[in-house]
Amino acid sequence: MHALAPEHCDIDILHKGQTISDFIEDKIKELGSVESEEPFCVANLDSVFKKHLRWLTELPRVKPFYAVKCNNTAAVLKMMSALDTGFDCASKGEIQLALSLGVTPDKIIYAHTTKPLSHIKYACAHGVDMMTFDSEDELLKISLCHAKAKLVLRIAVDDSKSLIRLSSKFGARLVSVGKLLERARELGLEVIGVSFHVGSGCTGSLAFKQAIADARRVFDIANLLGFQMTLLDIGGGFPGRDDLQVKFEEFPEVINGALDEFFPPDSGVQIIAEPGRYYVESAFTLAANVIAKRVILDDTDEHAEENRPDRMMMYYINDGVYGSLNCLINDAAHTKVEPYLQRAVERSEQRHRSVIWGPTCDSTDKVTDSCWIPELHVGDWLLIDNMGAYSVTLSSDFNGFEKAHIYPVMTAETWHALCQVQTSHFCLCRQSVCQMRQLWSHKIVP
Ligand SMILES: Cc1ncc(COP(=O)(O)O)c(C=O)c1O
Known part of the structure; x- marks a missing residue:
């Protein structure tokens, strides 16, 4: 246990005017006073909050399902939950974690195409229905232990513009799509949509345009086979910092344009994404x-x-x-x-x-x-x-x-804004609770 880790201490609210640098300086002094020099991380939840506002403004049609694998710090997940995002979980452990923090199962997509049977059973038992697949064997496993699953067919897309390529490991080729859909029907399974991932650390926004066009082809094949798909999941890959050559701002224009071209609002298709790096890096x-x-x-x-x-x-x-x-x-x-x-x-x-x-x-x-x-x-x-x-x-x-011990922090303004969206997901350390009380007693929060 870290020398300074108070039991149940979750989030510190910064004092008025206190910056992240001030917080780090204070933490270092505090550590010095107990003769500790252990490493620590400060998680600036204001930054996560601002990223979310930016997402809502710039990708208004795309609901984010935060990729838990990228950073599973409880305070980050609580923050995302308070902001009403969904969650992309890759395993029973991640589903367990999300559920334990109060996330409801309908907000989770089990976005791993190669799942252990016992993890599928766990998802089924806990009401997590939405999950991805890319092979006949996966369909068979799902039919055995989660016959009511809502399936999302993951396709392989061009990931050559990404620093971490994923399509060599995951995603059905376009040529196999028809056969997979037929097999799903034979097994009595429901396929609700298509997903892809252009690769993490994507350096070229046009990759999304091509991938969205590929997804449209899959929707068209599915239509011809009599499927009514209603969901498109455009995965992750978005940049998480602004000091690199590739900037987030170049992505929305390409993505919004491609969505309007291939999945216009009146198509009735719900669009989701699985950003990880974007929110927390x-x-x-x-x-x-x-x-x-x-x-x-x-x-x-x-x-x-x-x-x-x-x-x-x-x-x-x-x-x-x-x-x-x-x-x-x-x-x-x-x-x-x-x-x-x-x-x-x-x-x-x-x-x-x-x-x-x-x-x-x-x-x-x-x-x-x-x-x-x-x-x-x-x-x-x-x-x-x-x-x-x-x-x-x-x-x-x-x-x-x-x-490294993790200290999540946010300003009172952000806390206040979160309270206004009726959230009580946060557990605060003692001095923060005092500050919160002050906020409440001033009736800033309704
Ligand atoms: C299935 C899936 N979804 C989402 C992500 C998150 O990607 P990123 O952090 O690039 O947004 C990953 C990362 O590997 C992934 O494998």
């Missing part, structure tokens, strides 16, 4: 502590001195590729990070060639290759932004190093 900041340091001298230089300006510095921080920074290895869309010092840095401070390592005994546990940064000292804190996607969820405690 930029919301998380990691704070890691410099726990050790070495100065590397050139063996061949007999006059080498520790204070030479061209010396190489090695720093060891207490989170790495086996912890939150596993995205450096596991997420092809996030192979580089830019740590920066939590303290203010003077422009004039000398930079040194430095390598930053993670804490474990493994030499693959490297955070940055040679980079030029001011000299660090043991006890300094480094911050890394954009740590919300496929990072904390995949973290391990290899070598016995603790996983």
Whole structure:
């Protein structure tokens, strides 16, 4: 258990004027006071909220089903639930988690095409009916243990513009669609729609246009076979940060245009998506502590001195590729990070060639290759932004190093806005409850 983890502490409300940087600074002081230097992440729920408002404005026809696999932090899921999104779950465990947080089964799509039988049975027993498939064998399994399922046929689409390609593993080819639909009918199963995923970390919005056109062809084949499909699921793949070349803003224009062309509003087809990275990537900041340091001298230089300006510095921080920074290895869309010092840095401070390592005994546990940064000292804190996607969820405690504790925060304004949409999904820590009471007593919240 983390030194500062208060039981049931869920979300901190920022004081008026308090920024995320202020919160991190306070947390570091708090940790120092109990002689702890464990790594932690701050989850900025205002950022998730703003992303949602942007989604609603820019993709008004598309209902998001947040992809739990991307980041399953309870506060994030509660936030999404409060915002009335659906959820894309990939397993019994993710369905269990969503249900345990109060999500109703009709808001869940079991979006994995290769499911263990026992997980399908679990979905059936808990009323989760919507699920994807892409093969005859999957249809057979579903017919055996969830005959009332509402099936979504996942098709393979061109994923060549994405950093993480998925179509080699999942999705029926267009040529097999007719046969799969016939088989579903033979088995007495209901097919309600089509899904695709252009791949995660999509770098070209036109991939969506082609995929939506492919989905239209499947709807047409289904119509000819007498199926009345009513759902199109355009998957995930949307960018999660604004500092990269590919920006979210180029996607809505292409997607809205393609939807209006191939699935106009009067088609009666409901459109959903499964965004993961989009919602959470930029919301998380990691704070890691410099726990050790070495100065590397050139063996061949007999006059080498520790204070030479061209010396190489090695720093060891207490989170790495086996912890939150596993995205450096596991997420092809996030192979580089830019740590920066939590303290203010003077422009004039000398930079040194430095390598930053993670804490474990493994030499693959490297955070940055040679980079030029001011000299660090043991006890300094480094911050890394954009740590919300496929990072904390995949973290391990290899070598016995603790996983980063997650502190979800939001401003009172956001909390207030959430309260106005009649939500009570959040459990707050003590000082936040006081602030909430103040809000309530001022009758800001009806
Ligand atoms: C089926 C499915 N849906 C949604 C997602 C989320 O994708 P992204 O995080 O790129 O939005 C993934 C990611 O792999 C996925 O496999």
